[in-house]
Amino acid sequence: EAGVTQSPTHLIKTRGQHATLRCSPISGHTSVYWYQQALGLGLQFLLWYDEGEERNRGNFPPRFSGRQFPNYSSELNVNALELEDSALYLCASSLAVGEVDAAKNIQYFGAGTRLSVL
Amino acid sequence: KNEVEQSPQNLTAQEGEFITINCSYSVGISALHWLQQHPGGGIVSLFMLSSGKKKHGRLIATINIQEKHSSLHITASHPRDSAVYICAVHPYSGGGADGLTFGKGTHLIIQP
Numbered sequence: 001e002a003g004v005t006q007s008p009t010h011l012i013k014t015r016g017q018h019a020t021l022r023c024s025p026i027s028g029h030t031s032v033y034w035y036q037q038a039l040g041l042g043l044q045f046l047l048w049y050d051e052g053e054e055r056n057r058g059n060f061p062p063r064f065s066g067r068q069f070p071n072y073s074s075e076l077n078v079n080a081l082e083l084e085d086s087a088l089y090l091c092a093s094s095l096a097v098g099e100v101d102a103a104k105n106i107q108y109f110g111a112g113t114r115l116s117v118l
Numbered sequence: 119k120n121e122v123e124q125s126p127q128n129l130t131a132q133e134g135e136f137i138t139i140n141c142s143y144s145v146g147i148s149a150l151h152w153l154q155q156h157p158g159g160g161i162v163s164l165f166m167l168s169s170g171k172k173k174h175g176r177l178i179a180t181i182n183i184q185e186k187h188s189s190l191h192i193t194a195s196h197p198r199d200s201a202v203y204i205c206a207v208h209p210y211s212g213g214g215a216d217g218l219t220f221g222k223g224t225h226l227i228i229q230p
Contacts, residue, residue: 033217043204045217058217090161107151107218109161 002027004110006091012116013081021076021113025093032074033094033107034066038087046089049074081117088112121145124205124221132229137192139224141205144186151218152179152190153204161204164190195228202226 005024013019025032034046045058049068057064066076072093078085092107122143131137141150152164165172165179167188172179176195181188192199202225206218 035217042222043206043218043220045219048217056217106163106166108163109153111160 004091004093004108006089006110006113008113009111010114010116012118014118015081015083017081017117019078019081019085019115021078021089021091021115022073023076023091023093023110024073025091026108029093029095029108030072031094032068032072033092034074034076035090035092036060036087037090037112038084043090047076078115083117086115086117088114120222121209121219122205122207122221124203124224126224127222128225128227130227130229131195133196135195135228137195137199137226137228139190139203139205139226141188141190141221142186143188143205143207143219145207145219146210147183147186147207148210149208150181150188151206151208152188153206155202155204155223157201164203192226197228197230200227 004026007022011019023032031050033048035043036046037043046060046064047066048056052068063079066074068074076089090112091110094107125140149166149168151166154162154164164177167179167181169181169183176193178191190203202223204223205221209219
């Protein structure tokens with residue numbers, strides 16, 4: 001069974017440009033999470049999508065947005081790129097949220113997209 | 119103050135040693151993850167705990183909900199265990215779910 005896949009692996013952009021990152025969850029998973037790991041800041045929660053809807057977002061500006069498609073894959077879009085957006089962006093998926101069976105809430109991570117803004 | 123604190127931040131040990139990494143958190147949680155991140159960035163979820171203890175091979179994870187504390191143990195450590203180990207919690211938000219809140223990680227180096 002395929003795990004969480006992210007594309008591209010690496011992305012190089014310049015300030016002011018737009019970046020699109022993609023994530024395909026594990027088959028059957030409906031929840032997708034996006035995280036940012038910037039140098040020196042650790043992992044931070046960005047966005048959570050479930051059943052096509054944005055359910056929650058972390059403390060990030062509106063330049064960071066995304067969507068979830070009917071097949072549960074997801075896109076993260078970053079507009080007006082800034083140098084400090086350079087980071088590893090990780091996507092995770094889970095089977096369900098809030099289920100009594102805690103095993104269904106386990107998040108499985110993709111390998112990440114490394115975004116460099118020059 | 120971070121909601122999730124890990125210790126130590128850095129740990130260098132010899133092959134075969136017993137390793138313990140600690141995680142303390144200050145918020146109510148529904149579950150706690152231990153994650154492993156190798157150079158290059160890929161993250162593997164090792165355990166998810168909501169109570170008690172779990173074991174997988176040489177790895178053992180424990181959690182004490184009352185004390186808001188979890189430990190990750192590695193027995194008979196090996197150089198391939200060298201990685202960053204990250205503690206992450208699901209804050210209990212009652213009506214829904216937030217993303218994980220992460221500790222800053224413990225950088226473990228196992229020397230041959």
